[in-house]
Amino acid sequence: MQYLSQCTVLALALFLATSRLVSAKPAESDRIRKDPKLSGQEHYEGDGHQHNADYDHDAFLGDEDAKTFESLTPEESRDRLGKIVDRIDSDRDGYVTMEELKKHIEHQQKRYIFEDVDRQWKAHNQDADDKLTWNEYNETTYSSLSEAELVRLEENERLDFRKMIRRDKKRWFHADQDRDGDLTIEEFTSFLHPEESPHMRNIVIEETLEDIDIDGDGFLSLEEYIGDMFKPETEGEDEPAWVAQEREQFGLYRDRDGDGKMNSQEIGEWILPTEYDHAEAEAKHLMYETDVNKDDQLTKREILDQYDLFVGSQATDFGEALTRHDEF
Template identity: 50%
Template sequence: MQLLLLSLIVGVTLAVPPQEKRVHHHRDLSDHVHDDAQGFQYDHEAFLGKEEAKTFDQLSPEESKARLGKIVDRIDTNKDGFIDHAELHHWIKHRQRRYIEENVDKHWKDYDQNKDGKIAWTEYKNTTYGFYLDDDFSDLENKETYMKMLTRDERRFKAADKDGDGIASREEFTAFLHPEDSKYMKDIVVQETMEDIDKNGDGKINLDEYIGDMYTPEAGEDEPDWVRTEINQFSEIRDINKDGFLDAAEIAQWILPGDVDHADNEAKHLIHETDKNNDGRLSTSEIMDKIEVIKISTLTDYGTLLLKDHDEL
């Protein structure tokens, strides 16, 4: 059911703090403490998943560096032995596009049941919900949840279906799976975000809902410093009209700022974190010295490229 989640993590940079990413973290993402001062294991598992992170951790330091070296060679297009901002920016955008294409390819075969090169809403609905629909949800404890998911998927599918014929072309299906990357899907992204956070259903987001989407305090836990920062962000930046709530327009400004180039931000961040001699470019040795940062970067698709052979890149 991961298709039903809004995958806003694509293209988000390490330059923004975790609470800014509008990604819903569950407690079982990692058993490790989320404290960069104690290491990057939480982020490592959160981005890769526990099992895949374990696989990656089984690689020797030498093997990790050897595979990273192959990636660095691909990024260094002018073969001068260094990676500059332009090369890094181009590579990250390339990986972002490829991620989406591979994700669509992965699921296209599952849903195009009649192999006509298109996906009808009925094909998607029957493949995703057919078992539950046939059973009329009689034995399903989470009937209400699944019905909401079905309704939400149908609404998103119709929004992606530009010509309204009930059948998605590849472009339309890509917009359905990755609405955050399609300009004409902006309204549906905002609507789904509103529904996720607006717990009292009044059509707007108050401060408690805003913070509650990011942070649930544990018994006896001290409130992290970033929570106070986010409270100030809500009142001083997010709440543009100062009415104490976020409406749809303010949510759009928050989660879909039109002038943000995430790949550019990521490239700048990686150079800032990795460029020890401050010459504005990265040598192979500088990158290898910061392999823990690189592992949780879009540079390596959050580490997954390090698990692949060179031919798969």
């Protein structure tokens, strides 16, 4: 049998580690999609709820890039902010709309996703064209394991590989929106990070059920819900206090119809909550503070006149994005 690729070994190790996990950690698990923070800062501070402009700088520029940049003069900052505005104005009509502003903030918020996709796209897309085939992905991920090679694996390894390949194929199909069998980089983004794509919501719920729904009835019972988060290391081990809190959470918030189990819709609201859009809220805030004539769109002049709100100046946090020559 050919050697397994390093990627395959790592994938299998991760799969086995997570499938055997015995953990006493609180249940805010990696299953639950949380929007990347817009900022480590609080938007409003103190008893008087004073506005903290540093939050807006981080949200607009991206948390990782919002570094202290004290040497920029107001003139330099306005010039570089203007170039960022040109990029945000994607249709080049001279105005930044709410949707364009929100999209920019989401991009900054999710930059780590785009960087991950770019890295993996280059690793899997061996011929560097604009499509990724299943064979390319399979070869770089699973070493093109044939059925005969799978049979020669130990039974537990064989089942694990088959499960991973079957799951990947199903997710691949759902990500392939044009149904041509291959993935564009946008479709590959949905494949790698399905929690970020609304059309992938159902597949994320299905995968969650596959992992946790022990009795296969299509629902999550309280025992299955808790069992995903906590498995006692020894028989009769006392549950940590947070487990009791999660049992209460199940009844109060997870099982919304009170039938004693979570259906697909309830599972979706647990792992992919839709109640609040941080990027939209920040875009609305910046629009409200900047849109002088209240026409629901921003000119470059309106934004530059409020450059301290977007990026600040000398003794204020700036984004490293303002200094990246390759972005202008």
